Amino acid sequence: xxxxxxxxxxxxxxxxxxxxxxxxxxxxxxxxxxxxxxxxxxxxxxxxxxxxxxxxxxxxxxxxxxxxxxxxxxxxxxxxxxxxxxxxxxxxxxxxxxxxxxxxxxxxxxxxxxxxxxxxxxxxxxxxxxxxxxxxxxxxxxxxxxxxxxxxxxxxxxxxxxxxxxxxxxxxxxxxxxxxxxxxxxxxxxxxxxxxxxxxxxxxxxxxxxxxxxxxxxxxxxxxxxxxxxxxxxxxxxxx
Amino acid sequence: xxxxxxxxxxxxxxxxxxxxxxxxxxxxxxxxxxxxxxxxxxxxxxxxxxxxxxxxxxxxxxxxxxxxxxxxxxxxxxxxxxxxxxxxxxxxxxxxxxxxxxxxxxxxxx
Numbered sequence: 417x418x419x420x421x422x423x424x425x426x427x428x429x430x431x432x433x434x435x436x437x438x439x440x441x442x443x444x445x446x447x448x449x450x451x452x453x454x455x456x457x458x459x460x461x462x463x464x465x466x467x468x469x470x471x472x473x474x475x476x477x478x479x480x481x482x483x484x485x486x487x488x489x490x491x492x493x494x495x496x497x498x499x500x501x502x503x504x505x506x507x508x509x510x511x512x513x514x515x516x517x518x519x520x521x522x523x524x525x526x527x528x529x530x531x532x533x534x535x536x537x538x539x540x541x542x543x544x545x546x547x548x549x550x551x552x553x554x555x556x557x558x559x560x561x562x563x564x565x566x567x568x569x570x571x572x573x574x575x576x577x578x579x580x581x582x583x584x585x586x587x588x589x590x591x592x593x594x595x596x597x598x599x600x601x602x603x604x605x606x607x608x609x610x611x612x613x614x615x616x617x618x619x620x621x622x623x624x625x626x627x628x629x630x631x632x633x634x635x636x637x638x639x640x641x642x643x644x645x646x647x648x649x650x651x652x653x654x655x656x
Numbered sequence: 657x658x659x660x661x662x663x664x665x666x667x668x669x670x671x672x673x674x675x676x677x678x679x680x681x682x683x684x685x686x687x688x689x690x691x692x693x694x695x696x697x698x699x700x701x702x703x704x705x706x707x708x709x710x711x712x713x714x715x716x717x718x719x720x721x722x723x724x725x726x727x728x729x730x731x732x733x734x735x736x737x738x739x740x741x742x743x744x745x746x747x748x749x750x751x752x753x754x755x756x757x758x759x760x761x762x763x764x765x766x
Contacts, residue, residue, distance in 0.1 A: 514742055521738030528731065 466614040467541045467622035480606040513565040522564030537633035541622040547629040551636025580638040587635030659715040666708030673700025687753040
Protein backbone atom coordinates (compact mmCIF):
# COMPACT_ATOMS: atom_id res chain seq x y z
CA UNK A 417 0.00 0.00 0.00
CA UNK A 418 2.85 2.36 0.89
CA UNK A 419 4.56 1.48 -2.36
CA UNK A 420 1.38 2.23 -4.30
CA UNK A 421 1.05 5.70 -2.72
CA UNK A 422 4.69 6.49 -3.50
CA UNK A 423 4.29 5.25 -7.08
CA UNK A 424 1.12 7.28 -7.69
CA UNK A 425 2.76 10.43 -6.23
CA UNK A 426 5.74 9.94 -8.59
CA UNK A 427 3.40 9.33 -11.54
CA UNK A 428 1.37 12.46 -10.75
CA UNK A 429 4.55 14.52 -10.37
CA UNK A 430 5.86 13.29 -13.73
CA UNK A 431 2.55 14.04 -15.46
CA UNK A 432 2.32 17.52 -13.88
CA UNK A 433 5.92 18.25 -14.85
CA UNK A 434 5.32 17.13 -18.42
CA UNK A 435 2.17 19.27 -18.64
CA UNK A 436 4.02 22.29 -17.23
CA UNK A 437 6.95 21.85 -19.62
CA UNK A 438 4.80 21.18 -22.68
CA UNK A 439 3.91 24.86 -23.10
CA UNK A 440 7.60 25.74 -23.48
CA UNK A 441 8.23 23.03 -26.06
CA UNK A 442 6.30 24.48 -28.99
CA UNK A 443 7.19 22.67 -32.23
CA UNK A 444 9.40 24.70 -34.49
CA UNK A 445 7.77 25.81 -37.68
CA UNK A 446 10.94 26.20 -39.75
CA UNK A 447 14.37 24.63 -40.11
CA UNK A 448 17.39 26.48 -38.90
CA UNK A 449 19.87 27.60 -41.55
CA UNK A 450 22.41 24.81 -40.97
CA UNK A 451 19.80 22.06 -41.16
CA UNK A 452 18.37 23.50 -44.35
CA UNK A 453 21.86 23.66 -45.84
CA UNK A 454 22.44 19.96 -45.13
CA UNK A 455 19.05 18.90 -46.49
CA UNK A 456 19.40 20.94 -49.68
CA UNK A 457 23.02 20.11 -50.43
CA UNK A 458 23.63 16.51 -49.45
CA UNK A 459 22.66 15.12 -52.84
CA UNK A 460 21.64 17.83 -55.30
CA UNK A 461 23.17 21.08 -54.17
CA UNK A 462 26.25 23.11 -54.93
CA UNK A 463 28.26 21.67 -52.02
CA UNK A 464 27.07 18.12 -52.63
CA UNK A 465 28.31 15.09 -50.71
CA UNK A 466 26.83 12.87 -53.41
CA UNK A 467 24.71 10.91 -50.95
CA UNK A 468 20.91 10.85 -50.58
CA UNK A 469 21.39 9.73 -46.95
CA UNK A 470 21.90 13.01 -45.10
CA UNK A 471 23.14 11.49 -41.84
CA UNK A 472 25.98 9.62 -43.53
CA UNK A 473 26.80 12.74 -45.55
CA UNK A 474 27.11 14.77 -42.34
CA UNK A 475 29.08 12.03 -40.54
CA UNK A 476 31.73 11.33 -43.15
CA UNK A 477 31.74 14.50 -45.26
CA UNK A 478 30.57 17.75 -43.66
CA UNK A 479 31.63 16.78 -40.12
CA UNK A 480 34.16 14.20 -41.29
CA UNK A 481 36.90 15.50 -39.03
CA UNK A 482 34.79 14.69 -35.94
CA UNK A 483 34.18 11.14 -37.13
CA UNK A 484 37.84 10.68 -38.00
CA UNK A 485 38.89 11.45 -34.45
CA UNK A 486 35.97 9.46 -33.02
CA UNK A 487 37.40 6.45 -34.84
CA UNK A 488 40.77 7.30 -33.34
CA UNK A 489 39.21 7.27 -29.86
CA UNK A 490 37.78 3.78 -30.48
CA UNK A 491 41.21 2.73 -31.75
CA UNK A 492 42.82 3.94 -28.52
CA UNK A 493 40.16 2.29 -26.34
CA UNK A 494 40.65 -1.14 -27.93
CA UNK A 495 44.44 -0.82 -27.94
CA UNK A 496 44.35 -0.02 -24.21
CA UNK A 497 42.06 -3.01 -23.55
CA UNK A 498 44.47 -5.28 -25.42
CA UNK A 499 47.44 -3.90 -23.48
CA UNK A 500 45.65 -4.37 -20.13
CA UNK A 501 44.90 -8.01 -20.97
CA UNK A 502 48.36 -8.72 -22.42
CA UNK A 503 49.67 -10.86 -19.54
CA UNK A 504 46.52 -12.92 -19.03
CA UNK A 505 46.97 -16.31 -20.73
CA UNK A 506 44.40 -17.16 -23.38
CA UNK A 507 42.50 -20.26 -22.28
CA UNK A 508 39.38 -21.90 -23.69
CA UNK A 509 36.90 -23.75 -21.54
CA UNK A 510 33.87 -25.94 -22.15
CA UNK A 511 34.84 -27.09 -25.66
CA UNK A 512 31.62 -29.09 -26.03
CA UNK A 513 29.47 -25.98 -26.25
CA UNK A 514 25.70 -26.13 -26.11
CA UNK A 515 23.40 -28.78 -27.56
CA UNK A 516 22.93 -29.43 -31.27
CA UNK A 517 19.67 -27.47 -31.24
CA UNK A 518 21.48 -24.34 -30.08
CA UNK A 519 24.33 -24.89 -32.52
CA UNK A 520 21.95 -25.13 -35.47
CA UNK A 521 20.11 -22.03 -34.31
CA UNK A 522 23.42 -20.16 -33.98
CA UNK A 523 24.34 -21.16 -37.54
CA UNK A 524 21.06 -19.86 -39.01
CA UNK A 525 20.95 -16.65 -36.97
CA UNK A 526 24.66 -16.01 -37.48
CA UNK A 527 24.31 -16.16 -41.27
CA UNK A 528 21.30 -13.82 -41.23
CA UNK A 529 23.10 -11.42 -38.89
CA UNK A 530 26.16 -11.38 -41.12
CA UNK A 531 24.07 -10.59 -44.22
CA UNK A 532 22.14 -7.88 -42.36
CA UNK A 533 25.38 -6.35 -41.05
CA UNK A 534 26.96 -6.28 -44.51
CA UNK A 535 23.81 -4.75 -46.00
CA UNK A 536 23.70 -2.07 -43.32
CA UNK A 537 27.34 -1.14 -43.92
CA UNK A 538 27.55 -1.37 -47.72
CA UNK A 539 24.27 0.50 -48.29
CA UNK A 540 25.22 3.06 -45.65
CA UNK A 541 25.38 5.89 -48.19
CA UNK A 542 21.89 5.11 -49.57
CA UNK A 543 19.78 3.86 -46.66
CA UNK A 544 19.96 4.55 -42.90
CA UNK A 545 22.89 2.78 -41.30
CA UNK A 546 26.60 2.94 -41.84
CA UNK A 547 29.94 1.49 -40.95
CA UNK A 548 29.69 1.70 -37.18
CA UNK A 549 26.21 0.20 -37.01
CA UNK A 550 27.10 -2.56 -39.46
CA UNK A 551 30.31 -3.32 -37.59
CA UNK A 552 28.48 -3.57 -34.27
CA UNK A 553 26.08 -6.07 -35.86
CA UNK A 554 29.00 -7.98 -37.37
CA UNK A 555 30.60 -8.35 -33.94
CA UNK A 556 27.47 -10.17 -32.72
CA UNK A 557 28.33 -13.16 -34.96
CA UNK A 558 31.57 -14.14 -33.13
CA UNK A 559 29.78 -13.51 -29.82
CA UNK A 560 27.04 -15.97 -30.85
CA UNK A 561 29.67 -18.52 -31.88
CA UNK A 562 31.52 -18.10 -28.55
CA UNK A 563 28.30 -18.69 -26.59
CA UNK A 564 26.86 -21.47 -28.77
CA UNK A 565 30.01 -23.39 -29.62
CA UNK A 566 33.10 -22.25 -27.71
CA UNK A 567 35.96 -19.82 -27.93
CA UNK A 568 38.14 -22.64 -29.16
CA UNK A 569 35.81 -23.30 -32.11
CA UNK A 570 36.11 -19.65 -33.17
CA UNK A 571 39.89 -19.77 -32.90
CA UNK A 572 40.05 -23.07 -34.76
CA UNK A 573 38.05 -21.50 -37.58
CA UNK A 574 40.84 -18.95 -37.95
CA UNK A 575 39.51 -15.93 -36.07
CA UNK A 576 41.89 -15.42 -33.17
CA UNK A 577 42.95 -12.21 -31.46
CA UNK A 578 45.99 -11.55 -33.62
CA UNK A 579 44.09 -11.98 -36.88
CA UNK A 580 41.28 -9.73 -35.67
CA UNK A 581 43.90 -7.09 -34.83
CA UNK A 582 45.26 -7.37 -38.38
CA UNK A 583 41.77 -6.94 -39.90
CA UNK A 584 41.10 -3.93 -37.68
CA UNK A 585 44.42 -2.33 -38.59
CA UNK A 586 43.66 -2.79 -42.30
CA UNK A 587 40.33 -1.00 -41.79
CA UNK A 588 41.89 1.88 -39.86
CA UNK A 589 44.74 2.25 -42.38
CA UNK A 590 42.18 2.44 -45.20
CA UNK A 591 40.33 5.20 -43.35
CA UNK A 592 43.58 7.13 -42.74
CA UNK A 593 44.76 6.77 -46.35
CA UNK A 594 41.36 7.76 -47.76
CA UNK A 595 41.34 10.79 -45.45
CA UNK A 596 44.87 11.94 -46.37
CA UNK A 597 44.79 11.17 -50.12
CA UNK A 598 42.93 14.41 -51.07
CA UNK A 599 45.83 16.41 -49.55
CA UNK A 600 48.22 14.79 -52.04
CA UNK A 601 45.77 15.33 -54.91
CA UNK A 602 45.66 19.04 -54.22
CA UNK A 603 42.46 19.19 -52.17
CA UNK A 604 41.64 19.55 -48.48
CA UNK A 605 41.80 16.97 -45.68
CA UNK A 606 38.89 14.45 -46.03
CA UNK A 607 37.53 16.20 -49.12
CA UNK A 608 34.95 14.02 -50.79
CA UNK A 609 33.62 14.91 -54.24
CA UNK A 610 35.73 16.10 -57.17
CA UNK A 611 38.58 14.05 -55.67
CA UNK A 612 36.66 10.78 -55.42
CA UNK A 613 34.11 9.83 -58.13
CA UNK A 614 30.41 10.12 -57.36
CA UNK A 615 29.54 7.07 -59.47
CA UNK A 616 31.62 4.02 -60.31
CA UNK A 617 30.51 1.84 -63.26
CA UNK A 618 27.01 3.33 -63.02
CA UNK A 619 26.70 2.60 -59.29
CA UNK A 620 26.29 5.40 -56.77
CA UNK A 621 29.28 5.22 -54.44
CA UNK A 622 29.05 8.80 -53.08
CA UNK A 623 32.75 9.49 -53.40
CA UNK A 624 34.65 8.34 -50.35
CA UNK A 625 31.54 7.70 -48.22
CA UNK A 626 31.13 4.03 -49.17
CA UNK A 627 34.88 3.46 -48.82
CA UNK A 628 34.82 4.96 -45.32
CA UNK A 629 31.76 2.87 -44.43
CA UNK A 630 33.38 -0.40 -45.54
CA UNK A 631 36.64 0.35 -43.72
CA UNK A 632 34.78 1.35 -40.55
CA UNK A 633 32.71 -1.85 -40.87
CA UNK A 634 35.88 -3.95 -40.77
CA UNK A 635 37.54 -1.88 -38.04
CA UNK A 636 34.56 -1.80 -35.66
CA UNK A 637 33.56 -5.44 -36.26
CA UNK A 638 37.07 -6.76 -35.67
CA UNK A 639 37.62 -4.38 -32.75
CA UNK A 640 34.56 -5.57 -30.85
CA UNK A 641 35.51 -9.17 -31.70
CA UNK A 642 38.85 -8.62 -29.93
CA UNK A 643 37.02 -7.32 -26.85
CA UNK A 644 34.63 -10.32 -26.82
CA UNK A 645 37.54 -12.75 -27.23
CA UNK A 646 39.38 -11.11 -24.33
CA UNK A 647 36.32 -11.03 -22.07
CA UNK A 648 35.48 -14.69 -22.73
CA UNK A 649 38.69 -15.80 -21.00
CA UNK A 650 37.50 -17.62 -17.86
CA UNK A 651 38.97 -16.67 -14.50
CA UNK A 652 41.17 -19.14 -12.71
CA UNK A 653 42.31 -21.20 -15.66
CA UNK A 654 40.80 -23.88 -17.84
CA UNK A 655 37.96 -26.09 -16.65
CA UNK A 656 37.89 -28.50 -19.55
CA UNK B 657 -10.65 -8.22 -48.21
CA UNK B 658 -10.20 -11.88 -47.26
CA UNK B 659 -6.49 -11.33 -46.60
CA UNK B 660 -7.23 -8.35 -44.33
CA UNK B 661 -9.72 -10.41 -42.32
CA UNK B 662 -7.19 -13.23 -41.93
CA UNK B 663 -4.59 -10.68 -40.86
CA UNK B 664 -6.92 -9.12 -38.28
CA UNK B 665 -7.76 -12.57 -36.87
CA UNK B 666 -4.03 -13.32 -36.57
CA UNK B 667 -3.48 -9.97 -34.82
CA UNK B 668 -6.27 -10.79 -32.36
CA UNK B 669 -4.76 -14.23 -31.68
CA UNK B 670 -1.44 -12.51 -31.05
CA UNK B 671 -3.01 -10.12 -28.54
CA UNK B 672 -4.64 -13.02 -26.67
CA UNK B 673 -1.36 -14.97 -26.61
CA UNK B 674 0.51 -11.92 -25.31
CA UNK B 675 -2.05 -11.49 -22.54
CA UNK B 676 -1.87 -15.19 -21.59
CA UNK B 677 1.92 -15.05 -21.58
CA UNK B 678 1.95 -11.99 -19.33
CA UNK B 679 -0.52 -13.57 -16.89
CA UNK B 680 1.47 -16.81 -16.92
CA UNK B 681 4.76 -15.05 -16.16
CA UNK B 682 3.18 -13.47 -13.09
CA UNK B 683 1.15 -16.43 -11.82
CA UNK B 684 3.33 -19.52 -12.45
CA UNK B 685 5.65 -20.34 -9.59
CA UNK B 686 8.62 -22.24 -11.04
CA UNK B 687 11.25 -21.26 -13.57
CA UNK B 688 10.32 -23.84 -16.22
CA UNK B 689 6.62 -22.97 -16.12
CA UNK B 690 7.46 -19.28 -16.48
CA UNK B 691 9.72 -20.10 -19.41
CA UNK B 692 6.79 -21.88 -21.04
CA UNK B 693 4.58 -18.82 -20.55
CA UNK B 694 7.26 -16.53 -21.97
CA UNK B 695 7.55 -18.73 -25.06
CA UNK B 696 3.79 -18.65 -25.57
CA UNK B 697 4.02 -14.87 -25.42
CA UNK B 698 6.85 -14.78 -27.94
CA UNK B 699 5.79 -17.31 -30.57
CA UNK B 700 2.06 -16.65 -30.29
CA UNK B 701 2.40 -12.96 -29.56
CA UNK B 702 5.06 -12.03 -32.13
CA UNK B 703 4.97 -14.66 -34.89
CA UNK B 704 1.20 -14.58 -35.59
CA UNK B 705 0.85 -10.74 -35.49
CA UNK B 706 3.83 -10.33 -37.83
CA UNK B 707 2.22 -12.77 -40.28
CA UNK B 708 -1.03 -10.83 -39.88
CA UNK B 709 0.75 -7.59 -40.72
CA UNK B 710 2.19 -9.31 -43.79
CA UNK B 711 -1.32 -10.36 -44.93
CA UNK B 712 -2.77 -6.88 -44.41
CA UNK B 713 0.16 -5.26 -46.23
CA UNK B 714 -0.16 -7.75 -49.11
CA UNK B 715 -3.77 -6.66 -49.61
CA UNK B 716 -2.65 -3.03 -49.91
CA UNK B 717 0.29 -3.83 -52.19
CA UNK B 718 3.02 -2.80 -49.73
CA UNK B 719 5.42 -5.54 -50.76
CA UNK B 720 8.53 -4.29 -48.85
CA UNK B 721 6.50 -4.42 -45.62
CA UNK B 722 5.40 -7.97 -46.50
CA UNK B 723 8.99 -9.08 -47.02
CA UNK B 724 10.28 -7.54 -43.81
CA UNK B 725 7.36 -8.92 -41.78
CA UNK B 726 7.74 -12.47 -43.09
CA UNK B 727 11.51 -12.36 -42.55
CA UNK B 728 11.10 -11.05 -38.99
CA UNK B 729 8.41 -13.68 -38.29
CA UNK B 730 10.68 -16.49 -39.50
CA UNK B 731 13.55 -15.11 -37.42
CA UNK B 732 11.34 -15.06 -34.32
CA UNK B 733 10.20 -18.59 -35.10
CA UNK B 734 13.82 -19.79 -35.25
CA UNK B 735 15.26 -17.84 -32.33
CA UNK B 736 12.53 -18.31 -29.70
CA UNK B 737 12.67 -22.12 -29.34
CA UNK B 738 16.47 -22.06 -29.51
CA UNK B 739 16.66 -19.38 -26.84
CA UNK B 740 14.23 -21.02 -24.45
CA UNK B 741 15.89 -24.40 -25.02
CA UNK B 742 19.30 -22.91 -24.20
CA UNK B 743 17.92 -21.24 -21.05
CA UNK B 744 16.25 -24.40 -19.79
CA UNK B 745 19.25 -26.57 -20.66
CA UNK B 746 21.67 -24.24 -18.91
CA UNK B 747 19.47 -23.89 -15.81
CA UNK B 748 19.09 -27.66 -15.53
CA UNK B 749 22.72 -28.49 -16.33
CA UNK B 750 24.18 -26.02 -13.86
CA UNK B 751 21.72 -27.29 -11.18
CA UNK B 752 20.50 -23.72 -10.63
CA UNK B 753 16.85 -24.81 -10.86
CA UNK B 754 16.06 -28.44 -10.06
CA UNK B 755 13.45 -30.16 -12.18
CA UNK B 756 10.52 -31.47 -10.19
CA UNK B 757 9.76 -34.35 -12.54
CA UNK B 758 12.85 -35.26 -14.51
CA UNK B 759 11.90 -37.82 -17.12
CA UNK B 760 15.32 -38.02 -18.77
CA UNK B 761 17.83 -38.13 -15.95
CA UNK B 762 16.55 -41.38 -14.37
CA UNK B 763 17.39 -43.63 -17.31
CA UNK B 764 20.68 -41.93 -18.01
CA UNK B 765 22.13 -42.38 -14.53
CA UNK B 766 21.02 -45.95 -13.86
